[in-house]
Amino acid sequence: MIAPYLYQVFLNTPNFSINSPDNSGVLQIINNELSKFKTTHQINSDNETVHFLTQADKSKIQNALLDFPFLEIFYAINSFQEYNCDKNAYDELGRFKFSDSLQKKYKPIQNRVFEKMKQIHQNHESFQKHFSFQNIKSSFYLSHDIDSIHGSFYQDGVWAIKHGRIDVLIKLIFHAFMQKPHWFNMDFIMKTEGAYGYVSTFYWLVNRGKVDQRQTNSDYDINDLKVEKIIQQIDQSAFHNGIHKSISTDSFETELKKMPIKVNDNRYHYLKFQLPHAYKAIQQAKLESDASLGYAEHYGFRNNYGYPFHPYDIENGKPYDFLEIPLHIMDGTFQRYLKIPVTETGNTIIDFLEKNSENALLSILWHNTFFTNYKYKGYLNEYKKVLDYLYQNKWNCQSLDQIKQEFRWKMK
DSSP states (O other): OHHHHHHHHHHTSTTEEESOSOOHHHHHHHHHHHHHHHHHTTOOSHHHHHHHHTSSOHHHHHHHTTTOHHHHHHHHHTTGGGTTOOGGGBOTTSOBOGGGSHHHHHOOOSOHHHHHHHHHHHHOHHHHHHEEEOOOBOEEEEEEEEOOSSTHHHHHHHHHHHTTOHHHHHHHHHHHHTTOOTTOOHHHHHHHHHTTTOOEEEEEOOOBSBOSSSOBOBSSOTTSHHHHHHHHHHHTSSSEEEEEEOSSSOOHHHHHHHSSSOOOEEEEGGGOOOTTHHHHHHHHTTOSEEOOOSOSSOOSOTTSOOSOBOOEETTTTEEOSSEEOOOOEEHHIIIIISOOOHHHHHHHHHHHHHHTOBSOEEEEEOOGGGGSSSTTTTHHHHHHHHHHHHHHTTOEEOOHHHHHHHHSOOOO
């Protein structure tokens, strides 16, 4: 239940390693806090505690957690603030809004859970006896959502007309005629990252077409021979493929069958998901990882924790089987939502990386469209600026397989 889960959080955070096999003192400290919380709020069981933490009255919960650091960790890491929300907490796409979050209210868009864990270790002798602690240099994960391949002809074409670039327009028409769309650039992406010795994951949509005025799935056919060929090429390299769950009523099982190859990993399209329903669907599909837990509107830590983790299954009182890889940085956040000038994007990201240079695995999403220099002019240079920083400062790039191997919880 809750105490064993919290112990797993410490056990599987890379900064903590076991000194002594006896964990009874650690579990006693956690259980003492849980007992105190239950007594204070007239709660009889762990199930009732979870029900309390996931209720709609968020202000009541926040006040109740002030003196309970373990439960604050449990609440934050699992994004319980997003459970059982009223409809006003969601945006027009049905996503939990950053403006309704604790991160917005209290400005803790940071690795707060880790800092709490560090304080607990410093304040409790039993934790110091059982766990040794060390700060660890952060690493990073690169990924790309493939939302559009053919959109360049129209979107870059409009840009070319507005800017009087007839040469660009002619080039786009030629590419379209030769069936070599400008945004079909996965080879270029792999070459760009490979020059640094880095690898990444490509998340693919299997459903296509416009959903409504705001939402669109892909503009490509997942079974197109050229698409299948590049997916196979990626699969046979050190890079990886995943599914980009579409906006549709299709189940994961239905969408996974449409993929040309077997994949085990997901990111939701538009980062559109609601908890706990999304976690249940991922578990039911027996996927190995999800990489959706980030805000579209702001960069940083959506659950105030810097490492991949196993979310808590509130129905079964144990961790889910899949690994959640939080998302921290997305290109569209700076361009669409924060409206940061293109030339300041790289430095803004680097500043965030410098502030979190220890004790995190930072996930960076850069769409294939942002590797082009017409509508998205300048963003390729900003991405390279970030990669240059990571390379020069000797950050370690982790592949999806490495992440799953290192961060999948060793249940004890």
